[in-house]
Every structure is written in structure tokens, then in C-alpha cells.
Amino acid sequence: MTQPPMVTIYQVAARAGVSPATVSRVMNGTKVSAESERLVRAAAAELAFTPNRTARRLRGQTSEVIALIIPDIENPFFTALARGVENRARAAGYSVVLCNTDDDPAREATYIDIALAEHMAGVILAPADDASDVSRLIASNRPVVAVDRSLHRPDIDAVTVDNRAGGLSAAESLFAAGFSRVGCITGPSSVETAQLRMEGWRRATRRGRDAVGDDTLLRYADYRVDGGRAAMADLLGLPEPPDAVFVANNLMAAGALEALHDAGLAPPRFGLAVFGDLPFASFDRRGIRVVPLPARELGEAAAGLLLDRIAGDDGPARTVVLRTDHRLQEQR
Amino acid sequence: MTQPPMVTIYQVAARAGVSPATVSRVMNGTKVSAESERLVRAAAAELAFTPNRTARRLRGQTSEVIALIIPDIENPFFTALARGVENRARAAGYSVVLCNTDDDPAREATYIDIALAEHMAGVILAPADDASDVSRLIASNRPVVAVDRSLHRPDIDAVTVDNRAGGLSAAESLFAAGFSRVGCITGPSSVETAQLRMEGWRRATRRGRDAVGDDTLLRYADYRVDGGRAAMADLLGLPEPPDAVFVANNLMAAGALEALHDAGLAPPRFGLAVFGDLPFASFDRRGIRVVPLPARELGEAAAGLLLDRIAGDDGPARTVVLRTDHRLQEQR
DNA sequence: AGTCTTGACGAAATCGATTTCTTGGACTTC
DNA sequence: GAAGTCCAAGAAATCGATTTCGTCAAGACT
Numbered sequence: 001m002t003q004p005p006m007v008t009i010y011q012v013a014a015r016a017g018v019s020p021a022t023v024s025r026v027m028n029g030t031k032v033s034a035e036s037e038r039l040v041r042a043a044a045a046e047l048a049f050t051p052n053r054t055a056r057r058l059r060g061q062t063s064e065v066i067a068l069i070i071p072d073i074e075n076p077f078f079t080a081l082a083r084g085v086e087n088r089a090r091a092a093g094y095s096v097v098l099c100n101t102d103d104d105p106a107r108e109a110t111y112i113d114i115a116l117a118e119h120m121a122g123v124i125l126a127p128a129d130d131a132s133d134v135s136r137l138i139a140s141n142r143p144v145v146a147v148d149r150s151l152h153r154p155d156i157d158a159v160t161v162d163n164r165a166g167g168l169s170a171a172e173s174l175f176a177a178g179f180s181r182v183g184c185i186t187g188p189s190s191v192e193t194a195q196l197r198m199e200g201w202r203r204a205t206r207r208g209r210d211a212v213g214d215d216t217l218l219r220y221a222d223y224r225v226d227g228g229r230a231a232m233a234d235l236l237g238l239p240e241p242p243d244a245v246f247v248a249n250n251l252m253a254a255g256a257l258e259a260l261h262d263a264g265l266a267p268p269r270f271g272l273a274v275f276g277d278l279p280f281a282s283f284d285r286r287g288i289r290v291v292p293l294p295a296r297e298l299g300e301a302a303a304g305l306l307l308d309r310i311a312g313d314d315g316p317a318r319t320v321v322l323r324t325d326h327r328l329q330e331q332r
Numbered sequence: 333m334t335q336p337p338m339v340t341i342y343q344v345a346a347r348a349g350v351s352p353a354t355v356s357r358v359m360n361g362t363k364v365s366a367e368s369e370r371l372v373r374a375a376a377a378e379l380a381f382t383p384n385r386t387a388r389r390l391r392g393q394t395s396e397v398i399a400l401i402i403p404d405i406e407n408p409f410f411t412a413l414a415r416g417v418e419n420r421a422r423a424a425g426y427s428v429v430l431c432n433t434d435d436d437p438a439r440e441a442t443y444i445d446i447a448l449a450e451h452m453a454g455v456i457l458a459p460a461d462d463a464s465d466v467s468r469l470i471a472s473n474r475p476v477v478a479v480d481r482s483l484h485r486p487d488i489d490a491v492t493v494d495n496r497a498g499g500l501s502a503a504e505s506l507f508a509a510g511f512s513r514v515g516c517i518t519g520p521s522s523v524e525t526a527q528l529r530m531e532g533w534r535r536a537t538r539r540g541r542d543a544v545g546d547d548t549l550l551r552y553a554d555y556r557v558d559g560g561r562a563a564m565a566d567l568l569g570l571p572e573p574p575d576a577v578f579v580a581n582n583l584m585a586a587g588a589l590e591a592l593h594d595a596g597l598a599p600p601r602f603g604l605a606v607f608g609d610l611p612f613a614s615f616d617r618r619g620i621r622v623v624p625l626p627a628r629e630l631g632e633a634a635a636g637l638l639l640d641r642i643a644g645d646d647g648p649a650r651t652v653v654l655r656t657d658h659r660l661q662e663q664r
Numbered sequence: 665a666g667t668c669t670t671g672a673c674g675a676a677a678t679c680g681a682t683t684t685c686t687t688g689g690a691c692t693t694c
Numbered sequence: 695g696a697a698g699t700c701c702a703a704g705a706a707a708t709c710g711a712t713t714t715c716g717t718c719a720a721g722a723c724t
Contacts (some may be wrong), residue, residue, distance in 0.1 A: 055680035
């Protein structure tokens with residue numbers, strides 16, 4: 001690999017007949033004479049000069065790049081969230097780089113280190129795990145925002161939804177529709193959102209008429225398609241199976257639908273309520289109750305908080321809780 | 333924002349009682365005495381030293397980061413491809429940053445500039461458009477690999493699948509199953525893969541018994557869900573509608589299924605063959621013929637080529653064409 | 665014993681942009 | 695006309711790691 005013929009500020013300076021400092025001033029909007037500015041701009045254009053971001057960053061100790069660390073790039077919820085972050089960040093002149101951890105705390109730690117070492121302007125983290133270690137970010141005073149899951153740290157900005165309320169209204173809507181044995185498939189017990197959504201369901205079952213009221217119909221799974229399928233199959237195999245189920249995320253709902261289908265069951269005969277929008281190509285979603293999850297808005301809100309911090313906001317940590325729309329939408 | 337207390341090589345050197353050069357040598361595996369190494373490692377560990385990547389990159393003119401530029405982060409095909417790139421890159425010690433262009437050539441150009449200015453080690457590009465401008469990358473001699481779509485440039489490495497063959501066998505399988513009026517919904521005419529897949533279909537229709545043989549049943553859409561739905565609805569509204577359709581990508585197939593559903597039709601009564609795996613939660617995919625698209629493998633192959641180039645391979649450009657599996661899998 | 669080789673390692677240059685410090689000329693002001 | 699003010703712009707330091715170059719000492723060989 002030969003050396004890339006990168007144009008430097010020195011070449012521009014030489015061509016314009018000024019000093020490198022003046023070129024820098026022109027590029028950064030500091031006051032220079034009209035004549036110098038003209039010369040520099042002309043030279044820069046002729047040479048197709050692009051400032052070297054690495055050098056600028058080394059000097060300035062900062063960059064215009066935000067890291068977004070997510071646990072599963074193949075989950076549409078997170079890609080929609082990424083879209084939201086990107087929209088907001090781009091509008092403010094920042095670029096976003098996406099880092100995928102696969103729910104692996106070690107990979108998450110690696111990416112956090114990279115974000116630090118790369119002098120990125122800030123980090124938006126959808127934590128893989130409740131035990132995510134952000135101490136190094138905090139220690140180096142780099143802005144961080146947690147999204148989707150909080151980090152149980154009062155000193156960190158966070159953006160979440162009201163998981164318990166969403167779980168409650170989803171489960172209640174099933175009772176209201178006349179179902180009486182409403183099961184629940186939630187995520188790993190170590191994940192905050194899984195607990196909260198399940199608690200919403202539990203509260204509804206305690207209120208529901210004929211409700212079972214214990215955890216016979218509760219299953220913990222892994223927030224993935226296969227786990228949802230297995231949990232659903234397990235529930236259907238019970239001596240007294242449920243007649244409806246609340247599923248705590250989109251991917252598991254897809255799996256649960258497959259299991260229902262295999263068993264010859266389907267909504268609306270079998271009640272199904274889902275926390276979060278179904279991954280798109282679910283062409284037959286009639287009769288499925290969905291708590292819409294504002295993924296993009298979560299991303300936008302998180303980016304907004306982060307940009308505030310990057311701009312120097314030193315106020316106390318804020319937690320933004322977005323409303324899931326309590327009117328459940330029966331899709332299509 | 334106070335200054336981050338970043339530990340530098342100088343502090344490690346002072347603590348270990350050696351010169352910064354020696355610290356660098358230890359960190360990079362150059363030969364030093366066992367005693368020096370021990371001192372340096374101890375000091376580095378105590379101070380939790382992490383080398384500053386920005387400085388390293390400025391000096392070394394390169395980094396261990398690969399940019400992956402994709403047109404649509406919300407398309408599972410591209411996220412699976414990203415997964416493949418990431419697996420391979422990580423194994424070689426590289427990080428991957430994902431850049432989403434939304435099919436916008438201007439954003440693509442911006443990200444290419446960033447990749448250059450950030451001294452990234454290389455770029456894997458799933459071009460937004462046949463007219464993508466990679467000339468600046470080429471000019472600066474930075475490794476580039478095109479994936480999914482070629483760039484019509486013989487001097488650039490590319491990884492694609494055999495789009496024509498896949499389209500052909502998909503359409504043929506519909507004829508073989510007894511359908512006679514096989515339509516086609518393909519992508520934008522400016523996109524190479526859309527043309528090739530359609531050509532495969534066209535060849536099959538010319539061979540098919542009772543085949544229509546002209547383009548009455550051909551529709552160009554946009555590779556997105558809504559476009560697929562509209563095109564399908566349009567075809568169904570014909571005086572002599574098709575009895576089967578070949579859809580050239582996953583998202584449009586999801587849309588087409590919705591339109592079929594609305595019309596009270598569904599596979600296997602209405603024939604459907606898709607190029608590429610359906611986005612997952614398509615729980616009722618029985619009777620749908622799918623040409624599996626090795627998205628992850630495409631990403632892995634592209635990363636492999638790129639890593640070769642980064643390692644200094646100067647040979648002529650290679651084009652890798654992955655086989656789509658000609659045995660069509662009838663899902664589930 | 666004296667020269668040569670070898671190897672560890674420190675001093676200093678380097679990457680490219682930014683920024684402080686300094687200089688010199690133009691313009692005021694009494 | 696002399697002293698003071700202001701401002702554009704060049705010289706040089708700086709960010710932190712790498713790397714070349716040179717030094718010095720220990721061991722090898724004649």
C-alpha cells in the first residue's frame with residue numbers, strides 16, 4: 001500500500017502563500033482578512049483539501065462522532081432506535097457509529113474502551129446487561145446516556161419507556177377482551193425491562209376476573225425468536241394451558257406466533273398482546289394487541305440528551321420516560 | 333467538561349523509570365529486556381494505561397477500524413451481512429463501524445469522506461446506487477470492496493451472488509409447480525441486482541409452458557415493503573392477473589404478502605417465490621419458495637477480501653460470486 | 665589485548681491541525 | 695510628531711504514540 005496522497009494544511013498554506021495557522025483560521029471561521037480568505041479558499045478548493053480528522057482530534061481532544069452501542073443489530077427495535085439517534089445526531093453535525101455487542105458484556109466493554117480511546121464525543125448505550133460497567137466512561141467524564149434499559153445509576157442520563165404501565169395495559173386488554181387465563185412470556189430475569197413488563201402483567205392478573213394469580217403461566221425466555229417459540233410451546237403443553245398470552249418483546253412474539261401456528265391456534269381465537277411493534281413482515285397480525293414502542297423516539301430523545309451534555313450541560317442527571325401509547329392499537 | 337484524565341505513555345515511562353520509546357516497544361512487541369518489560373507492564377497496569385488511538389493513528393497513518401456502508405439499516409439482509417463482516421473483522425482484530433446511507437448518494441459520499449479523513453483501514457460498500465462515487469477512495473489508494481452490488485468497475489474487488497441464476501431457478505420452480513402466469517416484482521431499474529434477478533425470471537418465462545412471454549406481468553418497485561404491496565395490488569388488478577409471482581427481494585415480498593392477504597389470496601394457492609430470506613417473523617411461510625441469500629457469508633467474504641488488501645495484497649481485483657443454493661427450500 | 669558485532673534503549677523527529685505567543689504595520693489620539 | 699491601540703498573521707509549541715538514529719556496554723572473535 002503506497003502512502004495516500006493526503007493534502008495537508010501545509011500544502012494549502014504554501015499554495016496560498018500564507019502560513020498554516022492562517023489556513024486553520026480560515027477553516028475554522030476565525031477572523032482573517034478578506035484577501036487571505038480568498039487565497040486560502042481557492043488553494044483549498046484546487047487541492048481538494050479535507051482536514052485530517054485524526055490530527056484535529058488529537059489536538060482538540062474531541063471528535064464529532066457518537067458511539068451507539070446496542071445488544072442486537074438484528075432486532076428491528078434497535079435498528080429503529082439507531083435510526084432515531086442518527087437523525088438527531090446528523091442534524092447537529094455529528095456522525096454515528098454503530099457497535100453491536102451481541103449481549104456480550106466483554107464486547108460491550110471493548111467498545112466502551114474504543115469509544116474512550118478514539119476520543120468520541122459521547123456514548124449512547126443500550127446496556128447488554130444490568131451489570132454493564134460504565135465506570136471508566138464516568139471516570140473520564142465522557143458523556144453517556146443509557147437507553148431502553150436504565151443502569152440503576154442515578155448519576156447517568158437515561159431514556160426509557162414506562163414498562164410496567166405498558167405491561168399492565170397490555171395484559172388488561174386481554175382480560176377485557178374476555179380471556180381469563182392470561183400467560184406471560186418475558187425476557188431474562190437479569191434484564192430490567194423484562195422484570196418491569198412482567199410486573200405489569202402480574203398486577204393485571206391479580207385484578208383479572210378468574211385470574212390465575214400465581215406464576216404457573218409465567219415463563220422467562222431470552223428476548224429472541226427461538227426462546228419465544230419454546231416458551232409458548234411449553235405453555236401450550238400444560239394440563240391447563242392459557243387461552244391468551246402477553247409477550248414482552250417483539251422477537252419472542254414472532255416465535256410465539258410460530259408455536260401457536262404449529263398448534264393450530266392463532267389470534268384472535270387465542271389472545272396475544274405484545275410489548276413492542278412486531279417485526280414488520282408479520283402480514284397477518286389481525287387480532288394481535290400491540291403496545292407500540294416508540295423506538296425511534298427513544299433514539300431521538302437519547303441523542304438529544306447526549307448532545308446537551310456534549311455542549312457542556314452540567315446539570316443533574318435526567319431520566320426521560322416516554323409514554324407507550326396506552327390506547328392499545330389493534331393492528332390493521 | 334473537564335479534561336479526561338487520560339493516562340499517557342509518558343506517565344507510564346516515568347513510573348517505570350524508562351523512556352517513552354521503551355514503553356511503546358513493550359506495547360508493540362518489539363524486543364526489550366525482560367526486566368524493562370516487567371517494569372513497564374507493572375506501571376501500565378497500575379495506571380490502567382490504554383494507548384491513545386488517535387495519536388497512534390496520526391503517526392501510523394492507519395487504524396484498525398473498517399467502515400461498512402449500507403443503504404438500509406432496517407433491512408435484515410443488510411444487518412445479517414453486517415454480522416458477517418463483523419465476525420470476520422473481529423477475528424482479525426478490527427472493529428467495524430456501521431454507516432447508514434438511506435440510499436442517499438450524498439450521505440454515502442459524506443461517509444466515504446469520513447472514512448478517508450478518519451484514516452480507516454478500509455471500506456466495505458454496499459452501494460446505494462450504480463453511480464456511487466468511489467473515485468476518492470481509489471485515488472487515495474484505500475482498500476475498498478463492493479458487496480451485494482458491483483460497481484461496474486473492473487478495478488474493485490466485489491462480492492455478489494449469482495442474481496440471474498437465482499431469479500431463473502426461482503421462476504422456474506413456479507412453472508414446475510404448475511403455475512402458468514408468473515409475474516415479477518423487481519427493484520429499481522437503476523439497481524444492478526434488480527435487473528439481473530428480473531432477467532432470470534424473464535428467461536424462465538420464455539421457457540415456461542403457456543408462458544406469457546412479455547412484460548405485462550413485470551413491475552419495477554423500490555425494494556421496500558410499501559412498494560411491494562403496491563406492485564402486487566397493481567398486478568392483482570389486471571384483467572388477467574398472474575397466478576404466481578417472483579419477488580426480487582425480501583421486503584417487497586413482505587409487502588406483496590400483505591396485498592395478497594388483503595385480496596384473500598395466499599400461498600400455496602397463489603404461487604410466491606422470493607429472492608432472499610423473508611424477514612423473520614413471517615410465521616406463515618408455508619408454500620413460499622425462497623432463494624436463500626447468504627447474507628452473512630457475503631459479509632464474511634467481503635471482509636476477507638478487504639483484510640487481504642489491508643495486509644498488502646496488490647494483486648488484480650477479484651470478484652467473488654457466491655452461489656445461491658439452487659435447490660429451492662420450501663420453508664418449514 | 666584490541667576491534668567488531670550485537671542488542672538494549674534514550675533522545676529527538678514525526679504525523680497534521682490547532683492555538684498561544686509574538687511581531688510588525690496601520691491607525692488613533694493628544 | 696510621538697506614544698498608544700489594535701489587529702492580521704507568522705513562528706513555534708502542543709496533543710500522544712511511533713520510529714529512526716545514535717550511544718553505550720557486553721560479549722565474540724582474531
